[in-house]
Amino acid sequence: MKTELIIRIAALFGVLAVIFGAFGAHALENMLVETGRLDTYETAVSYHFYHTLALLAVALLGRLYPENSRLFTSAWFFIAGILIFSGSLYTLCLSDVSWLGAITPIGGLAFILGWMILLVSFGKRNPS
Template sequence: MKASQIIQTAAVFGALAVIFGAFGAHALEELLVSTGRLDTYETAVNYHFYHTFALLLIGILYHLYPDKKRLNYSAIFFIVGILIFSGSLYVLCLSQVTWLGAVTPLGGLSFILGWVMLLLSFGK
């Protein structure tokens, strides 16, 4: 991915995080409270936001340091993490398909690998 593509992806994910957060706080609040999934949904939105900001940072860093190829891997891991971690929790909250909870840790692992790639990009 190019730095500009990473930044554009972060912008899209940022907009989606705001939409999902607002949707959960307003349109879905009653459903999420009645099913006991409000905390789960909030976790999905929080991690979605955290890693969107991280993705934006990676895009900026990759623009400044295009020779640091591990930054590209970091971006990919953050994207996959958002899709799997937050995505599986969103679907779990809305569908009550509980087996999706088993997929969520793979997204968490992807987040960890993204942070490790960032570390390795600037490590000696």
């Protein structure tokens, strides 16, 4: 995956995080409070934004270390985590389809794997 693509994906995810956060704070707040899902929605937005910034950092590291293929693997896991973790929570909050909560941990696992791969990508031997 080219760093330019990761940067574009991070920028798109950043735009969406701001939109979803603003939409939740203004247009959806009453509904989220009534359904008891405000905290869940805020968690989705927070993790969405944290990992968007992580994705951007990985893209910038990819510019500095283009031979480090693990960085790009880490990026894919952050992308999957945002889509699965935050995406399932957004959908849960808006649709009240409760079984979606069962797939949220898969997104959390993707986040963990992304961070672990990032950690080992700068070990003693930096494989390409």
